Amino acid sequence: MSQTVVLASHNAHKLEELRRILAPLVPDIELIGYDGPEPVETGTSFEENALLKARAAAEHTGLPAIADDSGIAVDVLGGCPGIFSARWGGPERSDTGNVDLLLWQLSDIADEHRAAGFVCAAALVIPEADDVPGVEICELGVWKGSVLREPVGDGGFGYDPVFQPEGSCRSAAEMTAAEKDQHSHRTRAFTALAEELRTRL
Template sequence: MTSRTVVLATRNAGKLREMQEIVAGVPELSAVEVVSAASFPDVEDVAETGVTFLENSALKAQAVAKATGLPAIADDSGLAVDILGGCPGVFSARWAGTHGADQANIDLLLAQTGDVPAARLTAHFVCCVVLALPDGTQRHRSGELHGRLSRNQRGEHGFGYDPIFELPDGRSLAELSAEEKNLISHRGKALQALRPDLLELLGG
């Protein structure tokens, strides 16, 4: 670990890969090393007890920064379906009852919207990213990606609801390469918005 190490407050391999790829694509952040909280066996998982994306991401970032003594980035993200009043929302990862059960979450969501006309299946991904330092300093940014639900799963990339999230060009998010997704994704937008804060707080 170095003074430019940032701990990503997740054990989700998909999120870690995306965050590393996004940071690697920003020349000014080339010296920043992003590692997973899994690199610190003594750091316990933080319960997502907040009711908003910002509350959950702040809880995780602050706890990991305090536990590791290093800057920490946490995100909370989810899918908001308009016809469902913004659900699954903060419960996206555990919509079917078990955290991270991607296929079960997809199956339940498709079942819940099975009789909704396709034109009304508008939805958007939301991501809130928090950068926290061990001294309590904190910055947060957010990003969104708009599209609609598809009843047909397509694509082999990404994770979560990506296979049923249809973009305006007709492709699912899971059909995009990592490079394409990072340019437009809610997480990519949030991290790009956080870039000035990273440069300021990490010293250049």
């Protein structure tokens, strides 16, 4: 019998991606979407924000909840955009605006100093039930690479067109979904979290 787990996100693309990632790792869970209120992300780290979202979904539904918080961290910018990746380019929160601002900020930076990493914190929150203590766990995944000088590729989303993973001659936006699922920061974080899902649910 499968265990229902809610993904604390309104993003249908993320739900599809995580179903692909987790299906072979934790086949006994049914991952469903979330239509409840999303908390204000007041954390100062990926881990804090992922846990905030998972807690909110677990409290609203009474179900075990998973969530992630992710973004791109550029070494020469001291780890920015970091947790502000989704709104780096302003209140419109557009992928194009975010990418354009990042490229402008790095326009004078030599290729050898454009190192960056996609970072993902994956959180699991299991609510307290029948005097059994609740559980809160968070795992971190990093996909290292560098920032290109212009967008390349039509796939993916966010900063994918300007991120070139280590060891690859293509941007993340030029990779297939299956290729990304093998290497991405989200895969790394949720692969680590999968062991907790298998043993605690």
